[in-house]
Amino acid sequence: GSMERALKEMERRRKKQIAYNQKYKITPKTIQKAVQELEEFSYKARSQGLSLVREDGIEYAAKENLPALIKTLRQEMQEAADNLDFELAAMLRDKLIELNA
Incomplete structure (x- = not known):
């Protein structure tokens, strides 16, 4: 079925x-x-006394830095996937989801 096709495509x-x-x-x-x-x-923000955690526990970045951070994370996620490092790609994807929430 579809899982078999997906596995063949991945291979x-x-x-x-x-x-x-x-x-x-x-x-x-x-x-x-x-x-x-x-x-x-995270370290720089903490050293300046800024909170990096919203009430729901997700880290966030300053609004002016967020677009650049998201762009960098997307590029790194794609590069990780291209290099078959799917664990890192998934971690970066999860961080992107948190930042976009």
Whole structure:
């Protein structure tokens, strides 16, 4: 059914990515930039006495920084998925959902 088609498509894309990486001698690596930016932002805000937690417990960024942060997270999420690092991509996706809420 649909699950089988999805798994076959995922395998096809994985093989295509591996072939591309081998052709151009690319070694996939985990992306840390977006995670580091979030941690740095959190630290800076806390050091200035700003709260990073809304009442529902979700972290947020200053309104003027939010569009840039969202753009960076989207790029990092796509790069993680392209490098087959689906765990990191999912984590970044979840953070984007929180920021867009």
